[in-house]
Amino acid sequence: MDLAARIRDRQGSFVLFALTPPRQSTAPERVAEIAEATKARLRPLGLDGLVLYDIDDESSRNPTERPFPFTPTLDPAAYLAEDLTDWETPVVVYRAVGKYERPTLEGWAGAQDPGRTLSVLVGAASSDSKPALTLAEAQQLAGAANPDLLLGGVAIPERHTRRGNEHERLLAKQAAGCRFFVTQVVYDVNAAKNLVSDYAYACREAGIAPVPIVFTFSVCGSMKTLEFLRWLGVDVPRWIENDLRHAEDTLQASFEQALATATELVAYCERLGVPFGLNIESVSIRKVEIDASVELARRLIGTLRGTTAPA
Amino acid sequence: MDLAARIRDRQGSFVLFALTPPRQSTAPERVAEIAEATKARLRPLGLDGLVLYDIDDESSRNPTERPFPFTPTLDPAAYLAEDLTDWETPVVVYRAVGKYERPTLEGWAGAQDPGRTLSVLVGAASSDSKPALTLAEAQQLAGAANPDLLLGGVAIPERHTRRGNEHERLLAKQAAGCRFFVTQVVYDVNAAKNLVSDYAYACREAGIAPVPIVFTFSVCGSMKTLEFLRWLGVDVPRWIENDLRHAEDTLQASFEQALATATELVAYCERLGVPFGLNIESVSIRKVEIDASVELARRLIGTLRGTTAPA
Numbered sequence: 001m002d003l004a005a006r007i008r009d010r011q012g013s014f015v016l017f018a019l020t021p022p023r024q025s026t027a028p029e030r031v032a033e034i035a036e037a038t039k040a041r042l043r044p045l046g047l048d049g050l051v052l053y054d055i056d057d058e059s060s061r062n063p064t065e066r067p068f069p070f071t072p073t074l075d076p077a078a079y080l081a082e083d084l085t086d087w088e089t090p091v092v093v094y095r096a097v098g099k100y101e102r103p104t105l106e107g108w109a110g111a112q113d114p115g116r117t118l119s120v121l122v123g124a125a126s127s128d129s130k131p132a133l134t135l136a137e138a139q140q141l142a143g144a145a146n147p148d149l150l151l152g153g154v155a156i157p158e159r160h161t162r163r164g165n166e167h168e169r170l171l172a173k174q175a176a177g178c179r180f181f182v183t184q185v186v187y188d189v190n191a192a193k194n195l196v197s198d199y200a201y202a203c204r205e206a207g208i209a210p211v212p213i214v215f216t217f218s219v220c221g222s223m224k225t226l227e228f229l230r231w232l233g234v235d236v237p238r239w240i241e242n243d244l245r246h247a248e249d250t251l252q253a254s255f256e257q258a259l260a261t262a263t264e265l266v267a268y269c270e271r272l273g274v275p276f277g278l279n280i281e282s283v284s285i286r287k288v289e290i291d292a293s294v295e296l297a298r299r300l301i302g303t304l305r306g307t308t309a310p311a
Numbered sequence: 312m313d314l315a316a317r318i319r320d321r322q323g324s325f326v327l328f329a330l331t332p333p334r335q336s337t338a339p340e341r342v343a344e345i346a347e348a349t350k351a352r353l354r355p356l357g358l359d360g361l362v363l364y365d366i367d368d369e370s371s372r373n374p375t376e377r378p379f380p381f382t383p384t385l386d387p388a389a390y391l392a393e394d395l396t397d398w399e400t401p402v403v404v405y406r407a408v409g410k411y412e413r414p415t416l417e418g419w420a421g422a423q424d425p426g427r428t429l430s431v432l433v434g435a436a437s438s439d440s441k442p443a444l445t446l447a448e449a450q451q452l453a454g455a456a457n458p459d460l461l462l463g464g465v466a467i468p469e470r471h472t473r474r475g476n477e478h479e480r481l482l483a484k485q486a487a488g489c490r491f492f493v494t495q496v497v498y499d500v501n502a503a504k505n506l507v508s509d510y511a512y513a514c515r516e517a518g519i520a521p522v523p524i525v526f527t528f529s530v531c532g533s534m535k536t537l538e539f540l541r542w543l544g545v546d547v548p549r550w551i552e553n554d555l556r557h558a559e560d561t562l563q564a565s566f567e568q569a570l571a572t573a574t575e576l577v578a579y580c581e582r583l584g585v586p587f588g589l590n591i592e593s594v595s596i597r598k599v600e601i602d603a604s605v606e607l608a609r610r611l612i613g614t615l616r617g618t619t620a621p622a
Contacts (some may be wrong), residue, residue: 164549190501197550201557235500238475239508239579242582247511268550 003049004115007150007180012212013274014048015301016092017294019073019281020055031074035083045298047089051175051279052076059097067228068285080117090116092152092182097138098124106140106145114148120182122154136176143177155181155213157191158235160198167198174211182214182279184206187263188235193268200272207289211291213232215265215279217258219296220244221251222287255292262300278304314360314401316427318461318491323523323586325359326612327403328605331594332385342385356609358400362493363387364457365405372540379403379596388419391428403463409435413526415457416449420431427458429494433465447487454488460589466492466524468502469546471509478509486588493525493590496507499546500572501608504579511583525588527578528569530607532562532600539594566603573611589615607617 002160006014019038020029040048057070076093086093095105109119113278123135134140155227160166170181186192195212203210220226226244229236240257247253263276269276278300282293317325319584330349333342340524348609355362356469368381371570386406395402406416420430434446453462464484471477481492485526493584507524542559551568559566582589589611594606 188501190499190550194549197553201553238505239501242508242512246515 002115002142003092004098004150006048007118007143007147007212010209010211010275011100011276012269014212014277015242015297015304016051016277016279017042017045017047017297018053018213018216018279020053021022021076021079024072024074026074029195031079032083035079035173039084039087041294043088045294046301047297049089049092050084050087051092051120051283052080053281054085054096054099056096056122064231067224067231071098090118092120094120094122095138096122096124096133097133099132100138101132102141104134106141107141109149110145110285112146112149114146116149118150118152118156118180120152129251139173139176139178150179151177152180152214153178153181155183156233157186157188157195157196158185158233160195161188161191161235166195166215167202170199170200171196171206171208174208178211178215180212180277182277183216184232185216185218185281185283186261186265187233187240187257188227188237189264191266192239192261196272196274198271200274210274212275214279215262216279216281216301217262217293217296218281218283219251219258219289219292220254221284221286221292222252225284225286226287232283245307251288251292255296258296259299263303266304275310313426314403315429315461317525318429319360321520321522321586323580323588324449324615325588326521326615327360327362327588327590328353328356328358328494328592329362329364329527329590329606331364331388332390335383337385338398342390344392346390347396350395350398352398352605355561356605358608358612360400360403360429360589361395361398362403362431362592363391363395363405364507365407365410367407367410367433373479374516375542378535378542385419401429402508403429403431405431405433407433407435408444408446408450410443413448415422416444417452417500420453420460421456421508425457425461428493429461431462431463431465450484450487450489460579461490462488463493463525466494467544468494468497468499468506469544469609471506472499472502472546474565477506478513481510482513482519483519489522491523491525492587493588494527495527495543495574496527496540496545496592496594497571498540498551498571499548500575501548502546503572503576507576507580507583507585521585523586523588524580526573526588527572527590527592528599528604528607528611529592529594529601530562530569531565532595533598534561536595536600537598543594560600562603566607569607570610574614577615 001012014239023033032212054076055073080091080093121135138150142149165227200210218265220229226236244250244253280293280297282290314325333345365387366384391402391404432446450462453460457574466481467477531540537547538568555561555564591604591608593601
């Protein structure tokens, strides 16, 4: 059963790999090369889908200096249309709604094949910014332009830790048409369990079936990457930071950490009856960290399907 | 190897069971009966030691209404001397130092056999209260009166969550003579791991060997008991509260939860090289909850020693 069907049926148990499109400054022929290399490398994994991020300069959200400089990246919808048309699985395209005018988003949503493209609409990074389109407007617009298009939203366990009402936000987004949620990178398994738990029991109380929650994981190969994770808003527990800082092999320690966290969340969701997905990315562009994230996806697919694909 | 030797050698891997002495209002012959029944029930477990709490009316620490009324209990030192002399293992006697005058504590410490009695000195419940003796004074006094007496201190992961410096407090207490630490009841495994991790790396940096950290566990059979745990200052994560609230059998769910938490902490301490102990109590006086705590101790002893004693 493919990704769109699994989400429509609220089945979950799928594994995605998330990519950031190449930089805008990349020459077109080099973009095509990158896309070919990426597809060649990811095909053997047997992924259920890809995720394409839409990177916004989040300096409005976080005034502290970005550990890695911001470089504008290609529009993920354009990257999909031009370079990933022969990719075999459905693709989840992020749309930072503040970046687009109404007709652009409407036209794009209307033109998508709902069996091939899904979309996660993301609000403006800071409530201070005045976006062209609000998240609620964008969701309504996309839904009207293409009623079969599966729309997702973001879920942030860290916000639940601070405010305690993220599960209510998820229910409100679900009422507005969201069919799945994707978290930011998870390092604090307790925060993720708190959110899933509150969401599950709120659904039960409201007589609503929970939709898949997709947990995102990334390895971390250096203290610089850890600093970037924190900058992105990821809560990294002290003990994990200490373990990574003092590990002989930080990347390997982080790999095992991510695997353990994912395994714990899968078991927890299965016990609670909440459908789930797993999404693997590398927040770093260093080759060793990307390699480790690919290996993490391979291992998690093996775990979920009860088999381990050959390395 | 017995408890005192394990602590002196910084070995850990022991299991204790904690008791609150009977109420002061209990008739002496009934106190003796309770003691006999307790010993008969705990003997088959093969515990490494007992812990006797010294209950203080903590209303100065927490102004919200106590879910269970406070009733003064017997002095644990008197209970030990009068009713537990034939108990086979060493006993860790708590002393709420604010309750005692200098000569009382000095005389008691001087009279103890260090192979049979250990002591945890506990400071006043609130920094507003003016105790007869401060914790530092009491520690110095007890150490001078009986240099071989093994003294312990309390470790509070929840305080580490709030202030981030509990590991420094542990190092300072250790420098002042503490040879082991006992936590309050642990429900937030992440908070406990954060404290152990910061403590372990601070010891490594200072070139000091870590002393055993004793983690305390209690089952919770009802929402009333959960409320009491919270009143005592225990952080119970949302997801655990939800699971217990919605469980068909709250006590059984809590039992499995405590077992999983203890097992995770044991594995984590072993990996970090921090000696540990386990301490089981029942914060509730309901018989089913006490029974489950005894069973929890039995299971944990089986796990630590690689065998499961017959039920």
